[in-house]
Amino acid sequence: MLSEWEKVAADARRVLAGNRQRGISAWAGQRYDFVCPSPTTYPFQWFWDSAFHAVALLEVDPELAKQEIRCLMQGARPDGFMPHMLLWEKSAHEAAIREYSITLADPFYTATIQPPVVARAVLRIFEATGDAEFVREVLPPIRRFFRWLKAYRDPDDDSLIAIIQPDESGLDASPKYDRLMSIASGPPEGTLPQLRQGMKHLFETYAPYRADPARIAALDTFTWEDVMVNAIYADGLSCIAKLTDLPNEADEFRARAGRVRAALETKCWDDKVGAFWDLAGWSEEPAKVLTFSSLFPLILDDLDPRKATRLIEEHLLNEREFWLPYPVPSVAATEPSFDPHWRTNTTWRGPTWVNVNWYLYWGLRAHGRRDIASELAERTVGMMARGGIREFYDPLTGEGQGARDFGWSTLVLDLIAAERGSA
Ligand code: GLC
Numbered sequence: 249m250l251s252e253w254e255k256v257a258a259d260a261r262r263v264l265a266g267n268r269q270r271g272i273s274a275w276a277g278q279r280y281d282f283v284c285p286s287p288t289t290y291p292f293q294w295f296w297d298s299a300f301h302a303v304a305l306l307e308v309d310p311e312l313a314k315q316e317i318r319c320l321m322q323g324a325r326p327d328g329f330m331p332h333m334l335l336w337e338k339s340a341h342e343a344a345i346r347e348y349s350i351t352l353a354d355p356f357y358t359a360t361i362q363p364p365v366v367a368r369a370v371l372r373i374f375e376a377t378g379d380a381e382f383v384r385e386v387l388p389p390i391r392r393f394f395r396w397l398k399a400y401r402d403p404d405d406d407s408l409i410a411i412i413q414p415d416e417s418g419l420d421a422s423p424k425y426d427r428l429m430s431i432a433s434g435p436p437e438g439t440l441p442q443l444r445q446g447m448k449h450l451f452e453t454y455a456p457y458r459a460d461p462a463r464i465a466a467l468d469t470f471t472w473e474d475v476m477v478n479a480i481y482a483d484g485l486s487c488i489a490k491l492t493d494l495p496n497e498a499d500e501f502r503a504r505a506g507r508v509r510a511a512l513e514t515k516c517w518d519d520k521v522g523a524f525w526d527l528a529g530w531s532e533e534p535a536k537v538l539t540f541s542s543l544f545p546l547i548l549d550d551l552d553p554r555k556a557t558r559l560i561e562e563h564l565l566n567e568r569e570f571w572l573p574y575p576v577p578s579v580a581a582t583e584p585s586f587d588p589h590w591r592t593n594t595t596w597r598g599p600t601w602v603n604v605n606w607y608l609y610w611g612l613r614a615h616g617r618r619d620i621a622s623e624l625a626e627r628t629v630g631m632m633a634r635g636g637i638r639e640f641y642d643p644l645t646g647e648g649q650g651a652r653d654f655g656w657s658t659l660v661l662d663l664i665a666a667e668r669g670s671a
Contacts, residue, residue: 252633253664257307260658263637264301264308267655269293274338275356282319282336283312286639286651292344293320293334296418299365300603300656303372307661310377317370317386323357324389328396329461330366331357332416349415349447351454359458361411362418363477364397366390367484371491383491391488391497397481398504403465406515407507408473408527409481412464413450414443417474421594422578423585424537428470428528433584436591443594466530473527475516476541480607482508483547509548513555522558538569538580539596540604546611556615564608565620574600574631575624576608577643588642590649599640599649602628602657609663625663632660 269291270281282293283301290297298320305313323334334357335344341355353359367390374383401409411417414425421443425431429446431439453469465471485505489498516524518534523542525534543559545551565571569580572588578596579586587598605628612621631646632638637657639650
């Protein structure tokens with residue numbers, strides 16, 4: 249009989265195969281071949297999803313992992329910008345524009361970004377395959393994108409990059425953004441319409457400035473230094489330092505990663521609470537809503553060990569906040585906005601996501617907490633055995649929620665391989 253772990257792994261492999269999209273794009277005549285987040289709900293190529301898919305694909309076939317990144321790189325623009333969505337299929341455009349709050353820079357791609365997970369994915373591919381030729385091929389556009397982020401998204405030059413609308417972090421409806429998005433607390437069904445209204449307002453405000461995107465952050469409509477995004481950015485900078493073949497460039501990227509980590513520690517850390525806060529607006533007001541983002545600098549192996557210990561002991565393992573039966577919830581259970589059962593019908597307001605667990609798993613290991621990492625992996629597999637390969641999960645019951653056969657939940661393959669390797 250198959251064990252629970254084997255069943256989950258087989259299901260994850262099925263999803264990676266079933267979500268594969270292949271064809272020639274009617275827009276640009278380019279060939280595409282990638283894994284989409286969900287054929288029914290999310291048929292396009294999303295930036296951070298694809299990076300997660302590439303990591304998971306390493307457990308299926310490293311060539312598919314490389315292909316995922318190569319396909320994504322076709323979206324890179326000459327100035328370094330990389331879009332948050334590539335809408336390969338022309339036939340699905342109208343539906344996309346109706347269903348998602350997106351703004352396009354071109355019929356083929358969005359005008360917005362998502363977290364730069366891609367550098368970590370390429371380092372993982374290199375570590376698994378030793379394929380230096382592949383790195384030489386994909387590193388130039390990735391390096392340019394990190395340079396674009398510095399040039400266009402750090403207007404106050406404090407080393408932290410800013411997002412200009414909530415979904416640029418990938419955490420579309422997180423309650424940490426409610427205040428700036430004018431979302432009032434109230435009945436759960438009121439959240440989504442308010443969010444849509446807020447996005448409409450942002451798009452209208454930004455429209456006259458789209459041709460010169462460097463100015464948008466200065467409008468201070470939604471200028472947000474997000475802890476999770478910046479932790480991923482710092483991690484990406486140090487991955488590039490490991491991937492480049494020029495020693496000076498390695499020094500530069502390593503130093504930049506250190507500056508981002510230092511800025512997180514000096515500007516976002518709250519020593520009283522023992523957690524990090526995002527900085528909202530041009531005035532950089534700490535956004536004191538406790539979400540998993542507040543723990544995310546754990547993914548950085550050079551994070552001050554004292555801070556790492558406080559994050560783990562006081563928050564991650566706190567059964568009133570994050571250490572629920574199926575951790576790690578996207579919002580601490582102590583927050584009034586915590587919505588584990590998905591009553592708001594929108595994302596990132598309580599349920600548990602596998603990409604978050606994957607990052608925190610490796611962060612825990614980097615900080616010498618293999619015991620907790622293993623426990624987290626075990627509960628994640630248990631949750632997926634119960635709930636299937638879903639978009640997110642009820643942190644109290646493990647029930648699967650959101651899209652079915654969801655792409656990045658297949659990161660469980662990496663957790664399983666890591667646990668098997670360490671057995
Ligand atoms: C949702 C998520 C976002 C993800 C996208 C595709 O919008 O909030 O992070 O990239 O779906 O899966």
